[in-house]
Amino acid sequence: MKRFYYFINKAFQNLRHFFLINLITVGIISLSLLVLSTFFMVFLNLQTYLNKLRDQIQVSVYLADGNTPEDISLIQKKINSFPQVKKLSLITKEEALSFFKDSFPGQRKALENLKDNPLPASLDIQLQDEYRGSEKVKIFARQIKNIPGVEDVEYGQTWIEGYANFLKFMRSAALAVGVVILLATIFIISNTIKLTLFARKDEIEIMKLVGATNFFIRVPFFIEGILQGLLGAFFALMVLFFSYQLFSNWIGQSSYFSLKFFKIFFLPFHHLLLITAVGMITGLLGSFFSLGRYLKYE
Amino acid sequence: MKRFYYFINKAFQNLRHFFLINLITVGIISLSLLVLSTFFMVFLNLQTYLNKLRDQIQVSVYLADGNTPEDISLIQKKINSFPQVKKLSLITKEEALSFFKDSFPGQRKALENLKDNPLPASLDIQLQDEYRGSEKVKIFARQIKNIPGVEDVEYGQTWIEGYANFLKFMRSAALAVGVVILLATIFIISNTIKLTLFARKDEIEIMKLVGATNFFIRVPFFIEGILQGLLGAFFALMVLFFSYQLFSNWIGQSSYFSLKFFKIFFLPFHHLLLITAVGMITGLLGSFFSLGRYLKYE
Amino acid sequence: MIQMLHVYKNYSPKYPALSDISLNIEKGEFVFIFGPSGAGKTTLLKLIFGAEHPSKGQIIVNGMNFGRFKKSTLPLLRRKMGFVFQDFKLLNHRTVFDNVGLALEVVGIKKTEIKRRVLKVLKHVGLSSRINTVPLVLSGGEQQRVAIARAIVNEPALLLADEPTGNLDAELTKEIMKLFKIINAWGTTIVIATHDKNLLNFNPTKVVALEHGKIKGVFVTGRKGAEETATRNGSIN
Amino acid sequence: MIQMLHVYKNYSPKYPALSDISLNIEKGEFVFIFGPSGAGKTTLLKLIFGAEHPSKGQIIVNGMNFGRFKKSTLPLLRRKMGFVFQDFKLLNHRTVFDNVGLALEVVGIKKTEIKRRVLKVLKHVGLSSRINTVPLVLSGGEQQRVAIARAIVNEPALLLADEPTGNLDAELTKEIMKLFKIINAWGTTIVIATHDKNLLNFNPTKVVALEHGKIKGVFVTGRKGAEETATRNGSIN
Numbered sequence A, B: 001m002k003r004f005y006y007f008i009n010k011a012f013q014n015l016r017h018f019f020l021i022n023l024i025t026v027g028i029i030s031l032s033l034l035v036l037s038t039f040f041m042v043f044l045n046l047q048t049y050l051n052k053l054r055d056q057i058q059v060s061v062y063l064a065d066g067n068t069p070e071d072i073s074l075i076q077k078k079i080n081s082f083p084q085v086k087k088l089s090l091i092t093k094e095e096a097l098s099f100f101k102d103s104f105p106g107q108r109k110a111l112e113n114l115k116d117n118p119l120p121a122s123l124d125i126q127l128q129d130e131y132r133g134s135e136k137v138k139i140f141a142r143q144i145k146n147i148p149g150v151e152d153v154e155y156g157q158t159w160i161e162g163y164a165n166f167l168k169f170m171r172s173a174a175l176a177v178g179v180v181i182l183l184a185t186i187f188i189i190s191n192t193i194k195l196t197l198f199a200r201k202d203e204i205e206i207m208k209l210v211g212a213t214n215f216f217i218r219v220p221f222f223i224e225g226i227l228q229g230l231l232g233a234f235f236a237l238m239v240l241f242f243s244y245q246l247f248s249n250w251i252g253q254s255s256y257f258s259l260k261f262f263k264i265f266f267l268p269f270h271h272l273l274l275i276t277a278v279g280m281i282t283g284l285l286g287s288f289f290s291l292g293r294y295l296k297y298e
Numbered sequence C, D: 001m002i003q004m005l006h007v008y009k010n011y012s013p014k015y016p017a018l019s020d021i022s023l024n025i026e027k028g029e030f031v032f033i034f035g036p037s038g039a040g041k042t043t044l045l046k047l048i049f050g051a052e053h054p055s056k057g058q059i060i061v062n063g064m065n066f067g068r069f070k071k072s073t074l075p076l077l078r079r080k081m082g083f084v085f086q087d088f089k090l091l092n093h094r095t096v097f098d099n100v101g102l103a104l105e106v107v108g109i110k111k112t113e114i115k116r117r118v119l120k121v122l123k124h125v126g127l128s129s130r131i132n133t134v135p136l137v138l139s140g141g142e143q144q145r146v147a148i149a150r151a152i153v154n155e156p157a158l159l160l161a162d163e164p165t166g167n168l169d170a171e172l173t174k175e176i177m178k179l180f181k182i183i184n185a186w187g188t189t190i191v192i193a194t195h196d197k198n199l200l201n202f203n204p205t206k207v208v209a210l211e212h213g214k215i216k217g218v219f220v221t222g223r224k225g226a227e228e229t230a231t232r233n234g235s236i237n
């Protein structure tokens, strides 16, 4: 325990002693992590936004004109019994017409000349989250179509598939870029530490000469590496947070944006921990692997 | 000239001599530039994709039912005289109806019962590139609406504004992230070089002691810095290119993607030059500013 | 304390640095390794210190055979040794106090005790006033004395000193040799490598004469006129 | 060649390293700066070399006043000087050839000429066989000779040598002093800092005795029994 205190103390002493070198190292770690976390944040926000789009998927069930109100409520009941259904709402023929008129004001005059209402009644179904996949919706639609009294089922087949593809594309592109950034971060951090150790190899050699065990030499370097990673992560996340604040304020005040359209959120807590962990672990491993080289001296 | 040859030679000699340090430096530069160029590429592709979406903006002009074919061709002529118009195509009432039937197969039966065709004839206008801004489209629409015989003009007001906002948002977000990555790259490259010079300050000191001028000491370091930047950029762009090849092959073979949906392109030549320049210039400046420190020794 | 048996050391095949060295140094002895530049003096000390490994032959220090024991025991062995390096090997950017204290720090000695002992030993080498200076700004002789202080601060059982007075004037050389004699009197075995004939005359000691990596002879000097005892290449004592 | 007028050097206000040094060294002289550890010998040489600046006083080397001329002319002045540093200041990872050649490289001399001159000077110091070795693996004395070789390879008008024989045995010391005498005979002014009385006896030379940063006296030695000429603190010659 007293030993541990000594090591911590030594590590801080070294941080202070090689101040400039450590400042540069922490700066480089910080910026690498900043790039990594910025990427993460943008990706998570985009994904959330796209998920919201997916929430708007709904299945429209068009009912045959011959259905009586009783038939309709029977169909409603039947559909409601499916586990996929989250919410069901009826749009009567009249509602459909007025909605149509609102949507296409240019054709209102034309529609007013009609004797019959050509539009069918329909049921709009909102799906449970777990049944929103493109395949699952297809299956559900087929089942519904078999219910007597249902004339047609629509769910934007092309759109939903395009969306799924886009999401898949985005995910794999982001994964690729993310892995590149992550590897780059780890490489940069560990090699930066290696470079700083070049400048300190005399120290390691001399400690060995006066009888220090490898353990004794290593531990303060490890702690130093971890501290560098920790500090780097701290500064990176601070900068990210303040940029985030600035940016969301700017969005909030900007007349161009409706807030509900883009409400960006900060990295969730467990991601902050993850980024800090990446910093600390690469700091530690960077020290670990670089030291090996120098500890071979006798 | 002979001097210059000597300097180049010296720089290469140093690259070889401090091989490991230089390898690490080039690696770090490479990865920094790889992140930068990956970001660039993703951004440019996304922007191009979004621009393609914008090209699909068109203005629909609904014509009153009372127009004779002569009236219609007069209106067409009038609209064609606007500088905004790139292409104009007529959709007759019949075409509109069949299109509507195709789009809403569920309502086909309902529409077949109609005696009159409720849908109006319309003119679809494709706009010149420079008139696709949300404000400009609005003005154009107002002008068209004043033409006699035109009943209504539609151009997806909400969509076009949402799109413009999204584009603005994307551009500023990308700008912010891009600047962060660029600054990080520059900081990392120049400070990596600074760290390597820590390990070589003896060399600089001793050269001064045997009577080398600052110029004589500096130039090989500058050349070395430039070479490091150049090599770093080269490797970064090689890796980027091969990843790009792999990725586009994967897209091409994947059954999920229609090629026309996402045809990604590689960075254009002047961007490659730009990234190489960033590498070389930060390599040079990194050496320049780091050397200053050590050249003060006497 | 130290046994060397037919030890060879070749850094490169062409120039053997040491060949067929057999040597026995008892606990408490005061021995000079004497020879011209490039004779192999530093190499010999480094072998005893475990900083180099013999190409051939056995080295036993303090009952431990260097060819046998695990690498991890080397630090423990070194804590019982002091080494004054020819090029000092000081941490140029740490204070004199830190440099000397380092040898105690690695053993895990308490701060207050470190302070007491470092101050004492710095007084012995005449550097009390330089305690918070960094070696970078010290004169050559001052640096050498810091190196000596570090080597003796942990009261080693074996002191290896490589040209410890090369940068010291006659007066200081006398002082340091006196200090070494005192330490020797307390039981520390001392081995000094030097090319300086004058050093040999300080007290009756054993001198191992080295040339071109070979032992040329072993003398005992200091008692008015050196008299040769054992012979070349010989098993001494 | 060298004029120093009431020169002071204080690294810190408490300990003046040099105080009120006045000194005149003519072209072609062979001068020893003699004094104990910490006397200020190295500091004196560094002032002449322009590696340190006097706190007070004037230094004129080769007709140039150090207080006056532009910083950028210092390298040009140094090309006419050679300096053997007390701690050698060699590039540890470059070969002996590169180290010695460096002093010629910076002047822009052709490769073939560099090779010729480096080989010649390495022969003079007895290191021909070590040409492609790095100083890191050389013995202390060998490193010192590399430092000497580098200092004389550009045939300097002024040679400053700081304890140039501290790591050399008696035999080599004699050789090197002979070499210095030859160089001196060709017209090079030589200033050697040393604490070693034995060195002073090699030839009739001027000796500047330094102690605690002050000139204690100036002697001429070598002609059987040193005779004092000028006085303490004095304007010499």
Ligand SMILES: Nc1ncnc2c1ncn2[C@@H]1O[C@H](COP(=O)(O)OP(=O)(O)OP(=O)(O)O)[C@@H](O)[C@H]1O
Pocket (backbone or CB within 6 Å): C011, C012, C015, C017, C035, C036, C037, C038, C039, C040, C041, C042, C043, C044, C086, C195, D136, D137, D138, D139, D140, D141, D142, D167
């Ligand atoms: N690590 C090494 N690699 C190769 N050769 C070496 C190494 N260390 C020493 N040598 C060579 O071995 C020989 C003996 O070196 P050593 O340092 O033992 O001499 P020394 O007696 O200490 O000389 P000095 O009095 O000059 O210090 C020298 O010729 C030296 O060049």
Ligand SMILES: Nc1ncnc2c1ncn2[C@@H]1O[C@H](COP(=O)(O)OP(=O)(O)OP(=O)(O)O)[C@@H](O)[C@H]1O
Pocket (backbone or CB within 6 Å): C136, C137, C138, C139, C140, C141, C142, C167, D011, D012, D015, D016, D017, D035, D036, D037, D038, D039, D040, D041, D042, D043, D044, D086, D195
């Ligand atoms: N850069 C410096 N900063 C502070 N003090 C210094 C510096 N250089 C030398 N000193 C001090 O000035 C004094 C004279 O140092 P100098 O190196 O000139 O002595 P020296 O005569 O060469 O001694 P030695 O024979 O031990 O090499 C010493 O006490 C030294 O500690």
Ligand SMILES: [Mg+2]
Pocket (backbone or CB within 6 Å): C041, C042, C043, C086, C162, D139, D140, D141
């Ligand atoms: Mg030696």
Ligand SMILES: [Mg+2]
Pocket (backbone or CB within 6 Å): C139, C140, C141, D041, D042, D043, D086, D162
């Ligand atoms: Mg000195």
